[in-house]
Amino acid sequence: MDQLEIKNLTLAFGGIVALHQVTMKIRKGEIHAVIGPNGAGKTSLFNCISGVYKPMEGDIRYEENSILHKKPHQIASLGIARTFQNIELFRHMNVIDNLLLGRHHRFRSGPLSGVFFWGRALREEIKHRRKVEEVIDFLEIEKVRKKTVGTLPYGIQKRVELGRALSMEPKILLLDEPTSGMNVEETEDIARFVLDIKEELEVTVIMVEHDIAMVMDIADWITVLNFGSKIAEGTPFEIQTNPKVIEAYLGEGS
Amino acid sequence: MVIRSKTFRESYYEDIKLFQTVWIRVWIFLFLILLATLPLWGNPYVIYLINLSCIAVVAALGLNLLIGYTGQISLAHAAFIAIGAYTTAILSSKVGLPFWACLFASGGVAAAIGFGLGIPCLRLKGLYLAMATMSFGVVLENVLITWDKLTGGVRGINVAKISLFGYPLDSDSKIYYFLLVITVLVILGIKNLVRTRVGRAFIAIRDRDIAAEVMGVNITAYKVMAFTISSFVAGIAGGMYGYTMGYIHPEHFTLLLSIQYLAMIIVGGLGTILGSIFGAVFIILVPELIKGIARFSELLIPALKGKYNEEWNIAAFGLLIMIFLIFEAGGLHGIWGRIKTSFKNWPYTY
Amino acid sequence: MTSGFLYFMQLFASGIAVGCLYALIALGFVLIIKATDILNFAHGEIIMISAMICYFLMAKYQFSFLTAVLITIVIAALMGVLTERLVLRPMLGEPIFAVVMITIGLSIFLRSLAGITFGHDNYVFPSPFPKEPIHLAGITLSMTQIWVMVSTALLVIIFFIFFKYSRMGLAMRGTADDQETALLMGISTKRVFAMVWGIAFVTAAIAGISLANVMVVNIGLTFTAISAFPAIILGGLESIPGAIIGGLVIGVIENLVGGYLDQAIGGGVKDVTPFVVLFLILMIKPYGLFGKEEIERV
Secondary structure: OEEEEEEEEEEEEOOEEEEEEEEEEEEOOOEEEEEOOOOOOHHHHHHHHHOOOOOOEEEEEEOOEEOOOOOHHHHHHHOEEEOOOOOOOOOOOEHHHHHHHHOHHHOOOOHHHHHOOOOHHHHHHHHHHHHHHHHHHHHOOHHHOOOEHHHOOHHHHHHHHHHHHHHOOOOEEEEEOOOOOOOHHHHHHHHHHHHHHHHOOOOEEEEEOOOHHHHHHHOOEEEEEEOOEEEEEEOHHHHHOOHHHHHHHHOOOO | OOOOOOOOOOOHHHHHOOOOOHHHHHHHHHHHHHHHHHHHHOOHHHHHHHHHHHHHHHHHHHHHHHHHHOOOOOOOHHHHHHHHHHHHHHHHHHHOOOHHHHHHHHHHHHHHHHHHHHOHHHHOOHHHHHHHHHHHHHHHHHHHHHOHHHHOHHHOEEOOOOEEOOEEOOOHHHHHHHHHHHHHHHHHHHHHHHOOHHHHHHHHHHHHHHHHHHOOOOHHHHHHHHHHHHHHHHHHHHHHHHHHHOEEOHHHOOHHHHHHHHHHHHHHOOOOHHHHHHHHHHHHHHHHHHHHHHHHHHHHOHHHOOOOOHHHHHHHHHHHHHHHHHHOOOHHHHHHHHHHHHHHHOOOOO | OOHHHHHHHHHHHHHHHHHHHHHHHHHHHHHHHHHHOOOOOOHHHHHHHHHHHHHHHHHOOOOOHHHHHHHHHHHHHHHHHHHHHHHHHHHOOOOHHHHHHHHHHHHHHHHHHHHHHHOOOOEOOOOOOOOOOEEEOOEEEOHHHHHHHHHHHHHHHHHHHHHHHOHHHHHHHHHHHOHHHHHHOOOOHHHHHHHHHHHHHHHHHHHHHHHHHHOOEOHHHHHHHHHOHHHHHHHOOOOHHHHHHHHHHHHHHHHHHHHHHHHHHOOOHHHHHHHHHHHHHHHHOOOOOOOOOOOOOO
């Protein structure tokens, strides 16, 4: 079964067509990369999946059910998490709180339990704090867990945002340019984490990326977008040798 | 015996406890003892001021929850305090319900109306939200005056005295304990709320609402929740006000009052519990401070005698807000934080 | 013409006259918002203080109307420049919340200062306009109303020409759009801001003097500014023609509601009409009738 299926997705803003009849299938447990030049519609694709944008045409089916008309927070509860191209962390909270927010939809306590804290709310706080600490361990960010997120260096912030998405215990993880602005070492760290996420946590990863070397290394399947349309898909080797892709994006001699 | 060199937290519970060290608990305990014994040796005017401060603290906490934590600007706070005050007034004097029922009803009615206001305001942000809430406040003020069959209109309405187990609370000192207990409960309740899931959701909405929604926060539900809880607290403050004053009138609840509360939380520190408390007490006490300074300077410079009137208070109040904002963006809470840090680091200044 | 239609037209015409007052007040707000994004809560106080100054110049010091108006306008312009320099300049770069709060603080300060200086009595402005109303096709309008409409129209034309064709006007529009680029282009933003606040305060002065002719002069004049908020939102915060149209529309609606509904529902409806209209507009169009939606990209 395809875990996520995108059928004929079309998205337009006034006269500008961001996505045109895009069709993709995401298989469970794979690392699926989406590449293409800037403005190709990759982030728009993610925004459609998350429910932030409503497409004009087409359908998005998650585990055989359409999620097209669901609100973003409902899509999150179903198990789809994401990170953002420009970091969208909650700058005035510390790392732990940001991660705990990722667990928001798994909490059951509401305002009443919150006010009378010492019963259910306390139990939940501790239970979810334990889970969050597991994510912190996994991403090796123990040192900064009490720091206010706005004060952290860029690379660590990106990791915290990854942690926040992982705290949701998602089944699908959408990563929007996880290595942008990073040097070689940091990129390798992220690549290692992505592989761990796939193998240890068994989470499906859909990744928008510009770092082609990294994509070719770790992706199982690649979809190429250009000007809002899909121009190719296949294994890394197939994409590398696809003339359309080379012409549009990779350039001669790659 | 093992001597600790630092505060170690050995469980997650200890990490999120309200009062982290023994010292904090000692200080708070002493402070509460001080407050509890005040009526025995304190000046009755001070008691009255503390009563007013309690009411202000409760209302300010409610407003800070909405504006400081959730980022929704509201100029309707006075309206909800009014709803609470009038509910208490009507239920206590015309229906004769006991105080706990009246207070709860005050909160409930205010919350229901707050809920009603929150829903249409969902799409509004910033200045537009401020204007919409302001309109609501103005219209409600008008309703209070024109619906005089219910509210007594411009004649105002009396509030019956609270009767505690048959013992009437008919003086400032007696109602003092009543107000203190409620204030402490509200502070605790909101402090708790803020460190759980709901509080985090509020802050997330303020900081990055689209990202919050993608993370699973139902923004619609939580924005309306913020309005509802904030109005509930305001309603309770209104009830407290009614019982303290004994008589309420539409003129007590104008747009100016909403602005005053806005000043309280900005000067005190947006988005902090301590800030709400500091700000509320500060704004209540400042007029007294200025009166004191005026009286003092009258003694020093006899030429000034007789020139002072209430209006200088208000002028100074406005001036203070301006000076405060120009020099200290974090408000009183920011200053408090800096004092604490300098204490911790003493004698190292850096 | 039937009496029903005449009644309607009378209400409409008076509504336009009142609407011009709202428009004048709204204009002052929009000028500052357009250039600096700040909602100046002290605008009402400037209106009131200008009215007071003009009154005292005429009543106590026996200046003629024209002279008093001129002096008041100059004082208002000076106050504007001073306010910008002393109160707003230190707040450059601070979050908009704090800046709006500072204008609130300023309004409180000015109002109490005015109360101390001018007292809380009601003053009747010695209006230079003849008391005899004019009758035009069955509609009655006072000279004052006509003067208000004419001066509003004149101001609008002057502002329009100013912003479209003069160098300073262009500079203001550029600064409003993008401060940094304007600076790079050699526009002195300090001077632009000083001018904007000066002009806005002059608008307030004209509004205040107009109001003085129409109603009792006392401290309460400050609250007229709040009545203009619906006009500003209606017109979309940043549009000058929008502010004018907004003011006129609110004035007309208010008058019509007063004329037709006041007997049915009972007094007081007229006063809150602008706010009910404001609330309803915001429900349907969260960014005002002509406002621009802010788009966030994630």
